[in-house]
Amino acid sequence: MIPLADRAFDAPHLNYGRLSPLLIVFGVALAGVLVEAFAPRRLRYAINTVLSLVGLLAALIAVVLVAGDAPSHHGGVSLGSLEAVGAIAVDGPALFLWGILLVFGLLSVLLFAERHLEGGLTAFAGQAAALPGTDAEREAASRGVEHTEVFPLMMFALGGMMLFPAANDLLTMFVALEVLSLPLYLLCGLARRRRLISQEAAMKYFLLGAFSSALFLYGIALVYGFAGSFQLAAIDTAISARAGATSMLLVGMGLMAVGLLFKVGAAPFHAWTPDVYQGAPTAVTAFMAACTKIAAFGALLRVFYVAFGAANWEWLPVMWVIAALTMAVGSVIAITQTDVKRMLAYSSIAHAGFVITGFVGVQSAAEVGDTQVTSLQAVLFYLVTYGFATIGAFAVVTLVRDAGGETTHLSRWAGLGKEAPVLAGVFAFFLLAFAGIPLTSGFTGKWMVFAAAWAGGAWPLVVVAVLMSAVAAFFYVRVIVLMFFSDPVGDGPTVAVPSILTTAAITVGATMTLVLGVVPQPVLDLARQAGQFIR
Amino acid sequence: MNPYLPIIGLGVLAAGFAIFSVAASSMLGPKRYNRAKLDSYECGIQPTPQPIGGGKFPVKYYITAMLFIIFDIEIIFLFPWAVYFDSMKLFGLVEMVLFIATIFVAYAYVWRRGGLEWD
Amino acid sequence: MSPTPFLVLSALLFSIGTLGVLVRRNAIVVFMCVELMLNASNLAFVTFARQHGNLDGQIAAFFVMVVAAAEVVVGLAIIMTIFRTRRSASVDDASLLKY
Numbered sequence: 013m014i015p016l017a018d019r020a021f022d023a024p025h026l027n028y029g030r031l032s033p034l035l036i037v038f039g040v041a042l043a044g045v046l047v048e049a050f051a052p053r054r055l056r057y058a059i060n061t062v063l064s065l066v067g068l069l070a071a072l073i074a075v076v077l078v079a080g081d082a083p084s085h086h087g088g089v090s091l092g093s094l095e096a097v098g099a100i101a102v103d104g105p106a107l108f109l110w111g112i113l114l115v116f117g118l119l120s121v122l123l124f125a126e127r128h129l130e131g132g133l134t135a136f137a138g139q140a141a142a143l144p145g146t147d148a149e150r151e152a153a154s155r156g157v158e159h160t161e162v163f164p165l166m167m168f169a170l171g172g173m174m175l176f177p178a179a180n181d182l183l184t185m186f187v188a189l190e191v192l193s194l195p196l197y198l199l200c201g202l203a204r205r206r207r208l209i210s211q212e213a214a215m216k217y218f219l220l221g222a223f224s225s226a227l228f229l230y231g232i233a234l235v236y237g238f239a240g241s242f243q244l245a246a247i248d249t250a251i252s253a254r255a256g257a258t259s260m261l262l263v264g265m266g267l268m269a270v271g272l273l274f275k276v277g278a279a280p281f282h283a284w285t286p287d288v289y290q291g292a293p294t295a296v297t298a299f300m301a302a303c304t305k306i307a308a309f310g311a312l313l314r315v316f317y318v319a320f321g322a323a324n325w326e327w328l329p330v331m332w333v334i335a336a337l338t339m340a341v342g343s344v345i346a347i348t349q350t351d352v353k354r355m356l357a358y359s360s361i362a363h364a365g366f367v368i369t370g371f372v373g374v375q376s377a378a379e380v381g382d383t384q385v386t387s388l389q390a391v392l393f394y395l396v397t398y399g400f401a402t403i404g405a406f407a408v409v410t411l412v413r414d415a416g417g418e419t420t421h422l423s424r425w426a427g428l429g430k431e432a433p434v435l436a437g438v439f440a441f442f443l444l445a446f447a448g449i450p451l452t453s454g455f456t457g458k459w460m461v462f463a464a465a466w467a468g469g470a471w472p473l474v475v476v477a478v479l480m481s482a483v484a485a486f487f488y489v490r491v492i493v494l495m496f497f498s499d500p501v502g503d504g505p506t507v508a509v510p511s512i513l514t515t516a517a518i519t520v521g522a523t524m525t526l527v528l529g530v531v532p533q534p535v536l537d538l539a540r541q542a543g544q545f546i547r
Numbered sequence: 548m549n550p551y552l553p554i555i556g557l558g559v560l561a562a563g564f565a566i567f568s569v570a571a572s573s574m575l576g577p578k579r580y581n582r583a584k585l586d587s588y589e590c591g592i593q594p595t596p597q598p599i600g601g602g603k604f605p606v607k608y609y610i611t612a613m614l615f616i617i618f619d620i621e622i623i624f625l626f627p628w629a630v631y632f633d634s635m636k637l638f639g640l641v642e643m644v645l646f647i648a649t650i651f652v653a654y655a656y657v658w659r660r661g662g663l664e665w666d
Numbered sequence: 667m668s669p670t671p672f673l674v675l676s677a678l679l680f681s682i683g684t685l686g687v688l689v690r691r692n693a694i695v696v697f698m699c700v701e702l703m704l705n706a707s708n709l710a711f712v713t714f715a716r717q718h719g720n721l722d723g724q725i726a727a728f729f730v731m732v733v734a735a736a737e738v739v740v741g742l743a744i745i746m747t748i749f750r751t752r753r754s755a756s757v758d759d760a761s762l763l764k765y
Contacts, residue, residue, distance in 0.1 A: 621732065
């Protein structure tokens with residue numbers, strides 16, 4: 013042991029410019045808390061909405077600027093730099109993920125701020141502390157009280173999501189995981205309607221999420237014990253040298269995989285997904301489904317490619333099994349669902365399986381030609397296509413309503429095509445995208461990940477994936493048939509007229525789903541420019 | 548000599564003194580009982596009776612406890628910073644001011660929204 | 667000093683925590699078991715830090731403590747809301763969401 017006081021110590025240096033997208037998002041979150049503290053009640057909603065939108069736009073511009081002057085390595089194979097004493101990697105994939113997280117964050121803010129559907133109030137509980145069904149709750153509703161804290165909470169979650177896939181050491185990654193999770197637990201429990209279900213979803217998500225992050229943390233401890241460092245590159249070196257106790261590495265790797273696969277909602281760690289997606293306010297579900305998955309996949313790829321890349325013979329077989337299982341569970345159980353939100357949740361599980369299929373086709377940039385993409389780039393592209401369609405689909409769900417709020421039971425969606433042909437048509441388009449029909453983004457996305465997996469030698473998995481896509485297509489088409497070729501039961505659902513906010517979110521989602529299906533090349537080029545992770 | 552021997556010696560002495568005192572007072576002391584002596588404490592306020600079923604704390608209690616924990620634990624980051632304060636120069640000071648300012652934002656929220664009022 | 671006893675203790679605590687999460691039915695107790703798992707990780711962190719002769723593990727323990735405190739606050743808030751609504755903190759009673 014070296015005595016502490018004898019160590020040389022240099023003050024670290026932070027490059028604030030390179031970290032500015034993160035700093036802006038966290039700064040906006042803090043400013044939002046200050047608004048909640050000091051602004052008068054009736055102004056809070058307007059200030060926080062504008063602040064969030066402007067902040068996210070500013071962060072997006074910052075991402076473009078940082079990407080513009082990022083240093084390039086190895087003849088353009090990778091770009092970016094390690095910042096904050098090696099704790100944060102501002103590299104191509106991280107910048108790409110930051111960009112799409114911010115875009116989906118913007119769309120989510122639009123959904124969060126929707127006020128037309130609940131008679132001039134947001135979809136969040138007026139007063140979370142008032143018990144459901146009591147006078148206090150009714151009084152809060154009649155006074156028009158609302159929790160505008162959801163905006164800063166969402167900003168904190170988004171900041172954590174941006175930090176998560178950019179974390180270049182395991183400790184930063186753990187802190188980011190908690191920063192993204194804790195606000196989401198709270199947001200899940202804040203629905204204005206059906207508060208019991210919402211609170212139950214929050215508790216389930218919290219208990220299981222805390223459990224999985226504890227497993228993740230113990231995994232980190234064991235990997236640290238093996239390698240003696242939190243830095244991903246140092247872990248890679250230790251694994252290549254095969255120094256230390258391999259069993260400790262294997263257990264640590266396994267526990268970390270459990271934590272990350274829980275966050276992406278992969279089977280057998282998917283059990284929370286349908287419950288939480290159903291119970292949470294739909295705007296929050298859209299945000300979680302798109303952004304959490306993107307962040308968690310970014311982190312999963314970085315940990316397993318950069319830190320555990322040298323041990324891929326140990327983890328690849330496991331990932332094969334998990335990919336196949338996730339696709340099967342998601343596609344098959346979705347068939348029996350009677351609730352739209354639960355069905356979309358199982359569909360998101362199936363999509364996680366497709367992404368893992370792309371992920372196991374591990375390749376380096378040297379192995380692929382100029383026209384192909386690596387599996388990392390395929391996954392990045394898939395996440396873009398998935399995110400737009402998911403936010404759009406959940407935004408549609410917020411509009412189909414009856415007296416009790418959103419009506420999500422499938423039987424109530426019968427005949428929606430006659431009631432509101434445009435809305436039903438848009439929803440059908442999103443479902444076709446999920447199914448992977450040509451001319452939608454789902455097709456190009458699936459094509460990319462399957463091609464990457466095939467080139468990486470994972471062809472049996474590609475066969476399973478194609479089969480499961482066919483199974484999944486069955487229940488998507490079933491919903492479309494239900495909407496257009498069945499008669500409404502009783503009065504049928506009413507379709508609420510949203511404000512410009514939700515309309516904009518749905519329009520952007522649908523447009524991008526179409527554009528990415530017809531001309532995917534620009535976004536694909538962006539993903540290719542993102543290159544590889546730096547170490 | 549084993550370095551732990553004095554500690555064991557001290558332990559034996561302490562235990563011996565405790566046993567001797569309790570035994571001596573029960574044998575030698577006068578025994579006069581009255582109501583005050585049967586109370587749980589012989590000084591201070593009377594303990595409040597526990598409600599049936601274990602009793603429940605008011606929600607306020609939890610909020611105060613939570614706020615205490617969350618603000619208390621942040622101090623932990625001040626210790627390593629204080630140890631290396633000299634070598635981190637201005638950078639360390641600026642970063643720590645930013646950190647504390649962040650905590651003050653949370654504090655301002657709690658204060659303005661009535662989290663610190665007991666009633 | 668051999669690190670093995672500390673690592674064994676840490677593994678034991680972690681296993682007790684895991685088992686508790688899986689078998690206990692009271693949300694508060696489940697939550698306490700999660701905290702036990704976090705603290706088991708802390709013990710492993712400081713033991714490994716000593717073994718490797720660097721400070722990373724000790725710093726990690728600081729961060730884990732702060733994260734655990736934040737988690738306590740969020741978790742207790744959620745569990746308390748459920749308890750006030752339902753007069754029960756049993757995870758079995760929360761069963762509106764299924765299938």
